[in-house]
Amino acid sequence: MRISTSQFYQTSASNYTNNFSNLVKTGQQASDNIRVRTAADDPVGAARLLQLQQQSNLLDQFDGNITSVRNSLGTAEATLNSITNVLARVKELAVGAGNGGYTDADRKANAQELTQLEEQLYSLMNSRDENGKYIFAGSRGDTQPYVRNADGTYSYQGDQSTLSLQVGDMLSMATNDSGYNVFEQALNTSRSQTNLTFPVVDDGRVSLSDGQVSGSTQYNDRFRGGEPYTITFTNNREFKITDAANNDVTLEATGGGTFDPSKSASISFRGVEMRLDVNLKEGDDPDTAIAGYSFNLASKADEVSGSRSPGNTSSAQINSATITDKSAYSDAFPGGGAIIKFTSATNFEVYAQPMLPDARPVASGALTGTPATKANIAGVDFDFSEPPAGGDQFSVKVDTHQTQNILDTISEFRKALEMPVDTDLASRQKYQAALDSAIGNLESGANKVAEAISSIGARGAALDVQAETNESLKMANTKTQSSIRDADPAEVLIRLNLQQTMLQASQLAFSKISSLSLFNQL
Structure with a gap:
């Protein structure tokens, strides 16, 4: 077999380059203890490391979500605790108002304090978080949850949904409580x-x-x-x-x-x-x-009332809404309230509340009468003050008397305190009945707020458990990544010494062999 001089140099140079590259790579492993840098180092290990890094990033996101949920729950809990304190004071006034020695002047003085408490409660129920979002508006954070109506009652403008964040592989946590669940579902004892x-x-x-x-x-x-x-x-x-x-x-x-x-x-x-x-x-x-x-x-009996949307172009109002067919009303009228949307001055569509972007009408019809101001919708007669304009919307509220929000309870109690009853036995008996109703509904409302606080506490405890679980997963993830990515220091040092020896040997062999020539034998 013949070996040319060029082949010898090429083979020797290639061996030297490979040995030198291996030595450099091993030396880098010895300095930073990293075995897998690219997929070429270990294709299977590199794929597994990518999966583990994705899981690590997800766990970091979960940690951020847990912090956000904790902050939101903390804000809500502080607000609900303030509301509890207000309700406790209102209840003290209600119990004290039953004192037989109280005069009309005493009750009016209590009514004045109750006015301030009502305003304070109204403000608390419309509280915002650090991002300027309303806490109790459900998923409609930019909508003020409670508004005061012209008749002194209060209406909820939010929705029944909550916002959730994922805090674990299989766990999402609600970051807020809707005013509908906390304040609108208090059982009405005056049914x-x-x-x-x-x-x-x-x-x-x-x-x-x-x-x-x-x-x-x-x-x-x-x-x-x-x-x-x-x-x-x-x-x-x-x-x-x-x-x-x-x-x-x-x-x-x-x-x-x-x-x-x-x-x-x-x-x-x-x-x-x-x-x-x-x-x-x-x-x-x-x-x-x-x-x-x-x-x-x-x-x-159920009561139906309606109010115009602030964005309506006409000044039409709903003068009255009367249930005329109880059977049709029970079968077809939306129990949670409705939205009447006019497609023209006389034609309308009816949607169940809340009206979502993809909602479909549950009924439609046209106004009757001269002028056209009357409509019958599922057993309920509506009378408008004037023909609405196309695009006008009206919100219809159904009061089944099964529940009552605490703002309405306090408002009714305040009105009862303002009644003169000292010289009128019949008025005093009505006042006593109103007082009984106020005490019962305050207790019911306070119980719902307490349930919400308890729910926040339960979610907080669940967050603590999930945070510990996530931390355990992060530790296991880090350990597994290390086992795949990191090199064995002892093995690296042994390999480094071996490669250094091999490189020195290849250098010596090249120098010896390169000095050999047939001319030296002549």
Whole structure:
């Protein structure tokens, strides 16, 4: 076999270059202890490192999200704690207002303080976070959640959704609570009402309050199934209650239908507590003066109201909204409220609230009358003050009396405190009923706020657990990356010494062999 001089030099140079490259690479590993720099170093390991780095980046994002959620929850919790303090003070005023020694002046003084508390609560419920977003507007952070209506009531303008951030591979956490869930879902204890049916003209002898729902389960399971009820007084000490089917259900009432007419009595019937006062007049028969007096007892009927959108081009208002067909209303009218959108001056479409961008109309129609200002939508008659313009929108609110927001509760209580009752027995009885309603609804509203605070605490605890889980995953990720990417120091040093020796040997061999020549043998 013949080896030319050029082949020898080329082979020797190539070997030397490879040995030198290996030595440099190993020397770099010895200095920074990194084995895999490119995919060529270890294709499988490099692919695994890429996956692990993606997981590490995701875990870093989760950590940032956890911090954001904690900050949002902390702001909401602080605001709700302030609201709790306001409600506690309002409840103190309500309990104190039941003092028999209070005069109209005392109650008006309390009403003035209550006005300030109402404003403070209104401000707190419209609080913003550090980014200027409304805390309790749901997913509509740029929309003020609560507005004050012309009649002094309050309406919720946010939605029922919440904003969430992913804090773990399989866990997303709500960053806020909607005002709908916190403030709009407080059970209304004033869901029943009584009406004097005989005598036709109220002579003041018998006063029976609308009642307070003391047991929701019993009210929903028993009371709603038998209404309306008729309460008839058989004499000055006894009454009878019959249900809608004329069944005698008196035994389910407190005392089996007996009471003491000399003092205010409390009647408890199927989850409803009513206050009964008998005010006999001079010359009345002490045994039969109120015999035959009767009341109708039932749940409050739904009420529908509407308001115009601020962006409407016309000045049309909804004058009235009346339920005329209860069956059609129950079957088809949106229970959560509706949006009436006019496509022209007479034609309209109806959408269920909240109206999302891709929402479809649930009904449509045209105004009737001359001028065209009347409409019937799913059993509800609407009367507009004037024909609306195309593009006008009207928000329709349905009050089922099942819930009541705490702002409306305080507003009604304030109005009751402003009533003059010192010289009017009937007004005092109405005031007492309003006070009972205020205390019950304040308790219900405070419970919903407490539930929201508890929910925030539970989410905070879940965040702590998830943060620990993420930290464990990060540690395992770092360890796995190190095992794939990092070199073994002992192995690297041994290999470095070997490659240094090989490089020196190749240099020596090249110098020796390159000095050999056939001419040296001649």
